[in-house]
Amino acid sequence: MPTKALTLADVLCAAAVIRGQADGTPLVPSQVPGLGQELLLKLETTQPMGAFKLRGALNAMAALPPDAPGVVCCSTGNHGRAVAYAAGRRGMRAVICMSALVPEAKVAGIRALGAEVRIVGRSQDDAAKESLRLVAEDGLVEIPPFDDPHVIAGQGTIGLELLAARPDLSTILVPLSGGGLAAGVALAAKAIKPGLRVVGISMERGAAMQASLAAGHPVEVTEYPSLADSLGGGIGLKNRLTFAMCRDLLDEVVLVSEAGIRAAMQALFHHDRMVAEGASVVGLAAVMTGAVRLGGPTATILTGRNTDMTTFADVVAGGDLQIGDIFLKGRPYGA
Numbered sequence: 001m002p003t004k005a006l007t008l009a010d011v012l013c014a015a016a017v018i019r020g021q022a023d024g025t026p027l028v029p030s031q032v033p034g035l036g037q038e039l040l041l042k043l044e045t046t047q048p049m050g051a052f053k054l055r056g057a058l059n060a061m062a063a064l065p066p067d068a069p070g071v072v073c074c075s076t077g078n079h080g081r082a083v084a085y086a087a088g089r090r091g092m093r094a095v096i097c098m099s100a101l102v103p104e105a106k107v108a109g110i111r112a113l114g115a116e117v118r119i120v121g122r123s124q125d126d127a128a129k130e131s132l133r134l135v136a137e138d139g140l141v142e143i144p145p146f147d148d149p150h151v152i153a154g155q156g157t158i159g160l161e162l163l164a165a166r167p168d169l170s171t172i173l174v175p176l177s178g179g180g181l182a183a184g185v186a187l188a189a190k191a192i193k194p195g196l197r198v199v200g201i202s203m204e205r206g207a208a209m210q211a212s213l214a215a216g217h218p219v220e221v222t223e224y225p226s227l228a229d230s231l232g233g234g235i236g237l238k239n240r241l242t243f244a245m246c247r248d249l250l251d252e253v254v255l256v257s258e259a260g261i262r263a264a265m266q267a268l269f270h271h272d273r274m275v276a277e278g279a280s281v282v283g284l285a286a287v288m289t290g291a292v293r294l295g296g297p298t299a300t301i302l303t304g305r306n307t308d309m310t311t312f313a314d315v316v317a318g319g320d321l322q323i324g325d326i327f328l329k330g331r332p333y334g335a
């Protein structure tokens with residue numbers, strides 16, 4: 001399906017589907033000092049499953065035939081949790097395939113929702129292969145984590161809400177992995193306000209969309225452990241939608257370091273009193289490090305709160321951190 005097939009109308013339909021279940025999250029100004037201007041935070045951390053992924057999952061589930069035998073997906077955690085929750089509400093079988101890099105807290109959360117969990121391989125691509133096998137052999141319907149029109153339209157409802165709340169927005173900073181969120185938000189927001197700037201933000205190492213955009217086509221990248229674990233994974237060499245949409249709709253893609261992510265998690269906790277996972281704060285990190293310049297009312301999306309609590313406690317306490325092969329020396333906040 002070409003990019004043109006998805007329009008603002010699809011996002012408006014998705015908004016009707018998810019109303020009362022996954023919409024209407026708060027938009028609040030950050031209290032972090034020294035940002036230079038107001039930065040608004042869209043609190044997807046307040047979603048029932050702790051992340052925005054419920055929007056896309058509910059919209060995709062609503063489009064399934066009534067006799068579908070069950071659903072399957074691969075996930076870095078939050079998509080799987082959203083699919084498990086949405087399937088549970090419909091009394092439908094759900095199988096979630098994940099790589100061994102997904103933190104245990106997320107795996108446990110998914111099991112608790114009654115879904116079957118398969119841990120396969122060391123990368124999101126290995127999990128994706130298992131998911132495709134279950135489609136072929138068990139007849140389950142796949143709900144892709146990002147490269148799917150219903151998922152993109154569901155995530156795009158955040159763009160609608162941002163502009164409904166603040167028509168004066170000039171920039172939206174979007175955490176970027178597979179690009180379902182960025183594609184949907186950029187599609188909706190730019191359809192409503194064409195001059196708006198949408199910037200995708202990823203972590204420095206293993207940023208698959210950024211590497212693909214630079215190459216001009218989808219490429220594979222090595223995955224590394226990151227505080228922003230939800231931003232890991234490839235975009236799929238056979239990417240159908242999000243690569244072209246991100247290429248055509250994003251004004252820029254910016255990368256932030258693990259140290260920058262840690263500082264943003266600390267600042268958000270100390271000044272906004274909020275718990276968020278690393279993937280959530282990359283927009284704040286980009287502003288704090290000066291990687292993006294703010295030139296007018298700006299919002300970023302706090303995409304999720306499903307952080308590993310041991311790591312989070314270490315981050316906010318300012319202790320030493322070992323993230324794969326990266327060692328970050330302890331740094332109490334403000335020091």
Ligand SMILES: *Cc1c(COP(=O)(O)O)cnc(C)c1O
Pocket residue numbers: 051053078079145146175176177178179180181182230231277279280303304305
């Ligand atoms: C999935 C996810 C993202 C990235 O979304 P994509 O659509 O894959 O780009 C960002 N933050 C969190 C918390 C997520 O779960």
